[in-house]
Amino acid sequence: MNIVALGYIGLEVRDLAAWSKFCEGVLGLMPAASADSGRRYRIDAQAWRIDLAEGDRDDLSYAGFEVADEASLRAIRERFHEAGVVLTPGEPELLARRGVTELVYCQDPDGLRVEVYYGPTLVTDAPFVSPIGAGGFVADSQGLGHIVLTASRIDETRHFYRDLLGFRLSDIIRMGLGEAGALDLEFYHCNPRHHTLALVPVGAPKRLLHFMLQARVLDDVGFALDRVLESGAPLAQTLGRHTNDQMVSFYVKTPSGFEVEYGWGGQEVHDDTWRVARHDKPSIWGHKRSLA
Incomplete structure (x- = not known):
């Protein structure tokens, strides 16, 4: 429930x-x-x-x-x-x-x-067709993708999403901040997608740091990256692979300033075998911040 x-x-x-x-x-x-x-x-x-x-x-x-x-x-x-x-x-x-x-x-x-x-409305009589030929997204029963939110009141926000809505902790990434200490990013799932929600314990001008779209095939990530570079949309992070969900992705800045992660290949969570872990860096390789 x-x-x-x-x-x-x-x-x-x-x-x-x-x-x-x-x-x-x-x-x-x-x-x-x-x-x-x-x-x-x-x-x-x-x-x-x-x-x-x-x-x-x-x-x-x-x-x-x-x-x-x-x-x-x-x-x-x-x-x-x-x-x-x-x-x-x-x-x-x-x-x-x-x-x-x-x-x-x-x-x-x-x-x-x-x-x-x-009870959402489905339009199965009109299949998804991308206007530029993208092959489609991992969605359907796994939903839109994921959102990463700032949370200035992390204890209350964690209680709201975990204890009241029923999200389950997938893992934590501990971000080192030098002399300022460290910041724990919390990742939560509600279906096999590794995380549908992530909470970052900071106050920020925007609640939404990014939302993620997961392509069905790796080549669509490459095609999307080409479109980003051709369009002039600001590339926020280069192609890389995350430590926790293993997704290969890049980040592009939206017209509103927050970002979209466009990825492929995220590992899935199965509650009967999954173990919560901690990671000390967000990416295995890549995901370098753009200076643009």
């Missing part, structure tokens, strides 16, 4: 036209039908995964997490009620905009709107 996937994200962005060009021409996402004046994008059979709305925030405005069914949503509501956290039921207009059967929402300890839902 826990979260099973990151279903969708909503981004409030200043330059909608630049974002549309970035999503379609660089990331290879498929435009989806929009319920309002913004833009929406698909990566699989779900009607939409990424929602762009015009605004000054240039940050994540909401995250939607999926549960399996009505009973699971009811169990989540009871757990939040016992913890003294109020969940607001989604009104019919909101359910129609999101295209889900039932939804509740609240704010996490740092103020991010979090929606929990079941």
Whole structure:
């Protein structure tokens, strides 16, 4: 009776036209039908995964997490009620905009709107087709990908996502900060994807540090990297391989300043055999920060 996937994200962005060009021409996402004046994008059979709305925030405005069914949503509501956290039921207009059967929402300890839902709209009659020929993404039952959030109130935020929503710890990366000590990055899973959520215990101008898209084939990462270099979009980190999830990826800066990780080959977590570990560096090789 826990979260099973990151279903969708909503981004409030200043330059909608630049974002549309970035999503379609660089990331290879498929435009989806929009319920309002913004833009929406698909990566699989779900009607939409990424929602762009015009605004000054240039940050994540909401995250939607999926549960399996009505009973699971009811169990989540009871757990939040016992913890003294109020969940607001989604009104019919909101359910129609999101295209889900039932939804509740609240704010996490740092103020991010979090929606929990079941019964998303699928459009299996209209298969995913990338406008630039990308081969598709690892999504479907594993959800959109992952998001990495700043958390200025890490103990409360950990409790919210782990104890109330049911995320499980995958591992920790301890980042050395020299004389300032070290910082523990916490990685959490809710399905076989190594992590759907990561928490970084810092306050920052933006809640969203990056979101990740996982290509089905390695060559699509190479093609995407070529498109980044040809488009002039700022490369944030070079191609590399992570220590914890073993993903081969690069990072590109979005028109809003936070980043997208575009990767392939992440290892999967299986709860019956998985052991939590600690890593002392984020990458085996590569992922060098760009000076641009």
